[in-house]
Amino acid sequence: MKNFRDLKVWEKSHKVALRVYELTTSFPKEEIYGLVTQMRRSASSIPTNIAEGCGRGSDSQFAYFLNIALGSASELEYQIILSNDLRFVSDGNCQIILDELIEVKKMLSKLYIAVGRK
Numbered sequence: 001m002k003n004f005r006d007l008k009v010w011e012k013s014h015k016v017a018l019r020v021y022e023l024t025t026s027f028p029k030e031e032i033y034g035l036v037t038q039m040r041r042s043a044s045s046i047p048t049n050i051a052e053g054c055g056r057g058s059d060s061q062f063a064y065f066l067n068i069a070l071g072s073a074s075e076l077e078y079q080i081i082l083s084n085d086l087r088f089v090s091d092g093n094c095q096i097i098l099d100e101l102i103e104v105k106k107m108l109s110k111l112y113i114a115v116g117r118k
Contacts, residue, residue, distance in 0.1 A: 002062070004047075004054040009107040013046040013069070016100050020076070023097065027088050035088070039079045045072035046104065059115050066112040073105045 004010045020043035024036045046069045053065025077098065084094035 002054040004051040007050060007054070007111075009104060009111055010047050010050045010054075012100065012107065013050060013073075013104045016076075016097065016104055017043040017047055019097055019100070023083075023089060023093060027083070031088070035079065035083065035086075039076060039083070042072050042076035042079060045069065046076070046108075050108075063112055063115045066108055066115065070105060070108045070112065073101060073108060077101055077105075 017040075020039050024039055027036050049065045049069035049072065053062040053069075056062055056065065080089065080094060080097055080101070083089040084091065089097075
């Protein structure tokens with residue numbers, strides 16, 4: 001069993017999730033049960049699936065959860081772009097979080113490939 005807290009990708013994805021929670025506090029109230037909820041679920045799903053995969057018994061199960069995390073990261077990427085287009089997020093904040101998220105996606109992809117080779 002791996003300790004998810006030892007993984008840089010978990011640490012970075014956790015920071016992205018925290019940033020999304022902070023960012024969405026300023027969204028319009030009518031989005032609380034819409035885009036805010038979707039973004040928070042997508043954001044928290046990334047480190048959650050990394051953690052769950054680490055707790056599984058095999059590399060193939062770990063890879064499965066890494067793949068889910070990667071899907072959640074792509075979902076969040078779109079939601080951030082949508083939030084920016086709707087003017088809920090400034091261009092500057094959008095770029096910062098997208099840069100962090102793209103780094104997480106690259107790390108997840110590399111880890112997925114590495115785990116799949118075992």
